[in-house]
Amino acid sequence: MGRSATIALFAAAALVLKNSRKMKRLRAAFPSLPGVSAGVFLCLIGTQAASAQVSLEGTWRIERPRAVLDPTAGAVPFSPKARKQYEANKRAYASKKYDYDSVQTLCSTPGLPRLMLTPDRFHIWQRPDFITFQFEWNRLFFQVDMTGRKTEPPLVGDNIGVSKGQWQGDTLVVKTDNFTDQTLIDSLVPHSDEMKLTQTFRLLDPNTLEDRITIEDPQTFTQPWQAAVKYTRQPDAPFPEDVCIDRRKAGLSPLPPK
Amino acid sequence: MAAGAACLASSAQQAAAQGPFPPPGAAPPGVAGRPPGAPPPGFAGPPPGAAPPGAGPPPDGPPAGGIPPAAFAAFQAELAADVLPLSGNWPSPSPDPRNFEGYWRQYNILASERSADMYGAKTPLNEAGRALLAKRVASDRAGKPYVNASAVCLPTGQPLQLDINLPFAIQQNKDWVQFLFQQYHGVWTVVLDPAKQPDAGARPYMGRSVGHWDGDTLVVETSGFKQGFWLDINGTPASADAKLTHRIRKVHQGSQLGDWSLEVITTLDDPAYYTRPWSWATAYVWRPDKAPLSEFDCEYTVNRPDYITSSGLVPEPKN
Numbered sequence: 001m002g003r004s005a006t007i008a009l010f011a012a013a014a015l016v017l018k019n020s021r022k023m024k025r026l027r028a029a030f031p032s033l034p035g036v037s038a039g040v041f042l043c044l045i046g047t048q049a050a051s052a053q054v055s056l057e058g059t060w061r062i063e064r065p066r067a068v069l070d071p072t073a074g075a076v077p078f079s080p081k082a083r084k085q086y087e088a089n090k091r092a093y094a095s096k097k098y099d100y101d102s103v104q105t106l107c108s109t110p111g112l113p114r115l116m117l118t119p120d121r122f123h124i125w126q127r128p129d130f131i132t133f134q135f136e137w138n139r140l141f142f143q144v145d146m147t148g149r150k151t152e153p154p155l156v157g158d159n160i161g162v163s164k165g166q167w168q169g170d171t172l173v174v175k176t177d178n179f180t181d182q183t184l185i186d187s188l189v190p191h192s193d194e195m196k197l198t199q200t201f202r203l204l205d206p207n208t209l210e211d212r213i214t215i216e217d218p219q220t221f222t223q224p225w226q227a228a229v230k231y232t233r234q235p236d237a238p239f240p241e242d243v244c245i246d247r248r249k250a251g252l253s254p255l256p257p258k
Numbered sequence: 259m260a261a262g263a264a265c266l267a268s269s270a271q272q273a274a275a276q277g278p279f280p281p282p283g284a285a286p287p288g289v290a291g292r293p294p295g296a297p298p299p300g301f302a303g304p305p306p307g308a309a310p311p312g313a314g315p316p317p318d319g320p321p322a323g324g325i326p327p328a329a330f331a332a333f334q335a336e337l338a339a340d341v342l343p344l345s346g347n348w349p350s351p352s353p354d355p356r357n358f359e360g361y362w363r364q365y366n367i368l369a370s371e372r373s374a375d376m377y378g379a380k381t382p383l384n385e386a387g388r389a390l391l392a393k394r395v396a397s398d399r400a401g402k403p404y405v406n407a408s409a410v411c412l413p414t415g416q417p418l419q420l421d422i423n424l425p426f427a428i429q430q431n432k433d434w435v436q437f438l439f440q441q442y443h444g445v446w447t448v449v450l451d452p453a454k455q456p457d458a459g460a461r462p463y464m465g466r467s468v469g470h471w472d473g474d475t476l477v478v479e480t481s482g483f484k485q486g487f488w489l490d491i492n493g494t495p496a497s498a499d500a501k502l503t504h505r506i507r508k509v510h511q512g513s514q515l516g517d518w519s520l521e522v523i524t525t526l527d528d529p530a531y532y533t534r535p536w537s538w539a540t541a542y543v544w545r546p547d548k549a550p551l552s553e554f555d556c557e558y559t560v561n562r563p564d565y566i567t568s569s570g571l572v573p574e575p576k577n
Contacts, residue, residue: 106557106558106561107557108555108558109555109557109558125429127359129349129546129549130549130550132429132438134436138443138557139443139444140443141551142550143551144550145550154552158552160553163550182558236431236433237433238434238436238447238449238454239445239447240457240462241445241456241457241462241464243413243463244557245411245412246412
């Protein structure tokens with residue numbers, strides 16, 4: 001490509017970008033830029049695209065605590081077998097017989113997405129390679145691998161699964177699989193070890209974090225379904241030591257009050 | 259963790275860093291790298307009357323009972339073979355000496371009993387301490403080991419948690435340093451501003467930890483434990499009123515990625531069981547390949563009604 005053609009291409013690209021949202025944000029961030037050349041603009045845009053993930057770091061708490069994760073639209077599309085299990089769980093829950101729920105009976109790790117429903121706080125440590133969700137409840141945490149590195153799946157699933165993430169613009173997309181079938185989606189809804197979970201996190205404003213959850217599990221549901229949860233930013237602070245086992249021994253609910 | 263080409267070691271660098279793993283019980287790099295007899299940097303020195311400084315013996319061999327020696331040796335060999343893989347663009351620790359963030363793993367091979375301090379002097383147990391340790395060892399040898407925190411998935415206290423060979427992560431911000439351990443999903447929170455103490459007025463299993471910087475060494479003082487705790491597998495004791503001081507610093511003894519370590523000097527002040535404060539040194543190697551930390555759902559196992567009886571454990575007598 002000749003020099004004049006290169007300059008023309010840069011200029012055309014700059015014109016296209018001139019009124020784009022990203023360009024407007026750049027201009028807002030760097031008010032002294034209008035006189036800068038198109039090439040420098042392009043360079044800045046490229047740099048921003050590579051490193052401009054928003055920061056989700058901080059301490060958060062669910063906006064509306066809930067025991068049940070309601071779908072964004074319609075009802076949970078249970079398979080016939082899963083519906084039977086769900087109805088049985090509902091009856092057991094109503095009569096406070098929690099044998100179906102190892103979180104209630106054993107303080108076992110709730111897994112995802114249930115952990116994201118805890119009424120207690122959680123802290124996000126956002127680092128380039130791994131994003132850590134640290135929960136106040138029972139000192140649990142899970143980590144999202146942002147490296148893009150290929151890894152061998154575990155020999156058996158985990159309650160918390162294996163989470164890999166990437167940024168799509170200002171949205172953090174976390175895909176989790178390799179679950180067990182030993183946990184629940186919320187306090188009632190079962191799932192199989194074939195569940196695949198997609199969570200997309202984005203800031204609605206500096207103090208509100210949204211998690212849009214998509215659940216795929218052909219063993220349990222006739223189609224994928226979605227839910228959404230919001231979190232409110234809390235004063236940043238470390239958590240006190242929380243020991244579920246002690247609450248259980250004291251005859252209290254292992255789960256925090258709602 | 260830092261990213262980018264400048265922060266990534268080349269394969270050749272990593273290959274060079276992968277020397278033979280030190281033999282079990284070898285002194286940690288932060289200790290071995292000093293001139294013979296020199297105390298670890300940042301350590302104030304031995305208390306009056308202490309034995310002369312030295313590398314200090316490794317922790318004793320296999321635990322008192324339970325694990326057959328051959329199985330313990332196989333376990334040690336397995337741990338020794340577990341090194342940072344040659345391939346992989348692993349990140350380096352932060353160049354900021356006060357930033358400990360990243361993934362670390364115990365360098366020494368699981369202490370069964372910490373029978374000497376870092377200067378080689380015998381652990382200064384008093385009469386009560388000796389009696390309690392002897393009772394724990396005897397119960398173990400009799401095939402009836404006492405229940406301790408680690409056996410029932412409760413927070414173990416810093417010494418045992420830090421001795422486990424599974425990895426841990428450190429995250430930090432201006433207000434606190436957060437240790438996240440894979441084993442027992444343990445958490446150690448060190449606040450840098452006492453006003454930020456989340457357990458103020460409480461006595462957590464892990465005590466209340468407040469840290470400050472002494473140069474590039476993080477000095478952490480911990481007290482106010484909920485209960486006494488075990489320092490090691492055999493049950494070397496610490497009381498609920500013990501005071502722990504950890505001096506933690508990042509050390510790079512060499513030019514390779516594998517030369518990074520985290521040195522921890524622990525001092526225990528506990529008149530209930532010891533005649534004087536005493537110290538030991540441990541070190542942790544840089545292991546970015548251990549991320550992400552795996553799930554550790556010990557509650558699932560230990561909270562079953564018949565766990566204590568079916569596991570052969572017995573509750574420890576109160577006195």
